[in-house]
Amino acid sequence: CFWHLWHDLRGFFNWSTKEYIVIGRILSILHGTRLCKYHITDNNSSIGFQYVQAMLFAIEEINNSTDLLPDISLGYKIYDACVSIARGVMVALALANGDEVVSAPSETFSSPCMAIATVIGPFHIPLVGKIGKNETICSLLCLFIYTSIIGFHLYFCQISHLATCACLSDKTKYPSFLRTIPSDYYQSRALAQLVKYFGWTWVGAIRSNDDYGNNGMATFTETAQQLGICLEYSVSFFRTDPPVKIQKIIDIIKASTSKVIVTFLSPSEVYVLMHEFFYHNLTGYQWVGTEAWIFDSETAARDRHHILDGAIGLSIPKAHVSGMREFMLDVKPLNSSSNELFAKFWEKLFSCKFNKSKSTDGNQRECTGHEDVTGVQNSFTDMSLMPIFYNIYKGVYAVAHALHNILSCNKACNNTVHLDPFTCMVSIKKKKKNRSLQRILLIVYLFMQVPLSVCSEKCPLGTRKVLQKGKPVCCYDCLRCAEGEINNITDSVTCVRCDHEFWSNERRDACVKKEADFLSYEEIMGALLTAASLFGTCMTAVVAFIFFRYRQTPIVRANNSELSFLLLFSLSLCFLCSLTFIGRPSEWSCMLRHTAFGITFVLCISCIMGKTIVVLMAFRATLPGSDVMKWIGPAQQKLSVLGFTLIQVIICILWLTISPPFPFKNFKTFKDKIILECALGSSVGFWAVLGYIGLLAVLCFSLAFLARKLPDNFNEAKFITFSMLIFCAVWITFIPAYVSSPGKFSVAVEIFAILASSFGLLICIFIPKCYIILMKPEKNTKKNMMGKGAPNKHLSLCS
Structure with a gap:
């Protein structure tokens, strides 16, 4: 379960005149119970290789640049965490210590990035990762400094491209955590605004029982209450929960009256819900999801029963980097049949076998290692994750710019600035920040009419809301305004008394001037x-x-x-x-x-x-x-x-x-x-x-x-x-x-x-x-x- 690549992309043999900086990376490519012995899957391995290629593309651009780090060459070191908290921590420590990782016991899936951040955070080692959203657990960009003059020294400046949990914004717990993707704090608030926009004030909520789901739903609930949105129910589950617990959740949904379900789930948990909804014939619900599964093309592919039709959500904004797609599809730098990981990936990608033996299926052809990747239609050639690739691209450039600024100052300033972890992290933070939620609607709304999901119908003009005893604020009765009072605002909680010279009309939605009553000659x-x-x-x-x-x-x-x-x-x-x-x-x-x-x-x-x-x-x-x-x-x-x-x-x-x-x-x-x-x-x-x-x-x-x-x-x-x-x-x-x-x-x-x-x-x-x-x-x-x-x-x- 260990993959170690060492590659100098520029001036590798000119050790006496150049400094070499190595980018370290931890990600999950293989899946297993112990020592990562599960078979490699096409989707997950493809994503892992795509992430690698995105990082390599940024490194090659920087190394070919004459303006950015002109006297520095970048290399890389990559480790597989195997969807394990323990292994993620071990490989992070291995990167910090310069050691090799041989094996690690596998544990149940949880919040590995938080574990890693807790271990290395006090040393101001920024963590990169994604918490509880999909099976790519944690990606860690680590910066190594090697010089021929002072020998080998190791420093860390890490940036996350996937970790969106708002909990990681707590700098008292995670002082060195940085990321190139917005926090879920913004996505949670945006989802509440989205729900409010469609007039859904009575919704249900389902979340992952982990840091990602619990923190994201907490922010959504707080914002929803401020916007007048009520949660009929809010349940949590994990994909490994026993059937009894999942059945309780289904029973709650069956008994509910709300028709909108807001989710903070990983794709794997959505798969479980899709199966249960189909089994219990639960249809007609409007799904609102986070980018974790809305952005996932595999989720749409698995929804053969159209349970999620009409789902809407928020997505990472579209991005385009010139030349990145072509570079990612060019896997020749990794082409080595002697590399076990590459071999398994290549065999899965092209349905072939290296070193074909007699025991192998005669219908399966032999891999040459020179197959044309561009002619394959699968998850590896799917560029729908380009926004995430761009986040990796930005992360590498953030490190490069920070190093460039530090090293340039060493040449121009009187005082030498040391490349220690804290200085590196501070320099990265001085890059331009964009805290706005730059996300777009991903799934087109499919229904002919916006579904209605309210506990009580909106109170029409001329009425006011009166809360029903013992129920949430979204459940109310509509009482007609008293004589002399009006309400010309839909769903208002109060009626306004007319001026003493005016009176309410019959509909109680406007004040009309009172009739002047006197004994006239006309009557x-x-x-x-x-x-x-x-x-x-x-x-x-x-x-x-x-x-x-x-x-x-x-x-x-x-x-x-x-x-x-x-x-x-x-x-x-x-x-x-x-x-x-x-x-x-x-x-x-x-x-x-x-x-x-x-x-x-x-x-x-x-x-x-x-x-x-x-x-x-x-x-x-x-x-x-x-x-x-x-x-x-x-x-x-x-x-x-x-x-x-x-x-x-x-x-x-x-x-x-x-x-x-x-x-x-x-x-x-x-x-x-x-x-x-x-x-x-x-x-x-x-x-x-x-x-x-x-x-x-x-x-x-x-x-x-x-x-x-x-x-x-x-x-x-x-x-x-x-x-x-x-x-x-x-x-x-x-x-x-x-x-x-x-x-x-x-x-x-x-x-x-x-x-x-x-x-x-x-x-x-x-x-x-x-x-x-x-x-x-x-x-x-x-x-x-x-x-x-x-x-x-x-x-x-x-x-």
Whole structure:
């Protein structure tokens, strides 16, 4: 299991004038249980030889260069680690000590590069290798210095081209580890971003139970959680695990609901999963993999049942080095049938045999050692691993440039820089670093439609996420936003409350301006109330015209015509003041509506009270020696009306001066509407106005009630009593209705109360008289008005 090549590619025999630097290399070519006695396989041996050729190509280019290490020749030394941790450590120590390696016991496959790095790391010997990803365990570039002047000295500056485990970035444990391939830290984060890009928030995870899988999946899990991705399950296994453990993993996958599987596996472990998935008929899963198996052409070749169809992942970027492919296919420098390793490789490559004996199969031809490699289609001629070859190429050049800088400084600087391990490693680190993840998608997405893998569907607009108790954050219910709240972002966890002048629409995904609600002329209720107001005004005008037309008749004269016309005028104002309550509230309308209403109604009631007092006093004046009539003449009646009204005017002026009504936007009564209303300003002023009207109404009703049974054929006190009864009933019921009615309905109630009381006064007091005037003119006589039992002075007093 030992392969040792010593080759000086330039000036090998000019020992007296040149220094010689030897590149050492450890890799796995053969596979076995003890002393590497397994048969060589085409794929693995081909990869090993390809790695060797890539290193030799870089060495030959450097040796042929007149600019880089012009006085130095590079050679190489190669050892096979045989997929063994123990052997890897032993050959590394052999390189460090300059010893030959004869044999080493084989052990189970684990993380050999970490073992080697742990052993030689304290000596600042950088490790090159790949941990737990495929069967090429660990490649170690070792730098040997040989000079004819100072004798043989050995120094190490190593660079990895395959070791991607993020754990090796811990410089406290592996201070001398360098590499030309990005750490899996970047690949893990990129895979999480890739999963997020496709909208997969509910995924499963399978990893190798080694440093590569555990560290890579840990970084992926951390990043996934930051991106809102949940892992339904995360399991680990090793390809040598017993069937019972693998069956448990299959059972977990069967019971899962996620359709995406993120993997940190080696190709050999993927082969195991492919077989198990086919055996249990598990299909329809979307595989997301690392470059360890996504980049492996053998994996695709073995997937005969299309278990991995549609798999996506990240790959090392494509690379091209001029002349490398031709050099790698030219294996003449290695062509030696006496070399056992080369012989086995050549026989496997061309299906032939060296030194063919009689016992050999007669159908198998004899190897000549000069077969044309370019005409063979197998893993050796497959250049899909060119990006890895390029990493080897860069590693050799990194060592060469570091040495060149050190040796050039020795010539130009005053102080000599020694070629010790630490100095070599520091010089290599000063090369330009590129920490970005330069990887590309390797496998083309094969499905017609991106599969869905979520625990819960995305919450649509107008809803918010509510976590399900005891489940991961990716499992949630979607609740509709409350009234007045919206959410215009899919999958949001909160709803936003609209501004106080806005309200949520029906879908709860946008705020719309609240409807301004007020009693307008355009709506049916406003139009009807307006019509009723105008009708009452016109009706009052007709009555006034009739009374004016028949002003000389006994019935008009008997009812105090001056107060009657003043009452009709005040009633028309009462009908018209209701119009100030309709329409959008403004400053002038708010101040006018209640004050105009209050003053006109006081004027109206004052006139009725004057008429009631006249009727009552007329009959009291018939008593002997009574002189009350001198106190209720026309002048006194007018002054009483003016006095009662003036009090209301003063109240209104104080109200408007101290705290007048004003337009107000009410956001509280209705959540989805803005009620445009008139704030009272001073509630004391408002209730003072109403209270004064109520006081006069009660007083007028009481006087009319006292005069209701006076002997007369046409006693006006009866009609006044009935009219004031209606007036009081309307306004008593108005108060609770007004308080309980919301928005514009409270305004409508107030208008209705104004119109109802106005119509009550107009109809009860004037319509009976109009009926006598127009329909029963024979009753419109002085004799009829005097009536039986009426005093002789009645008519003259009322006139």
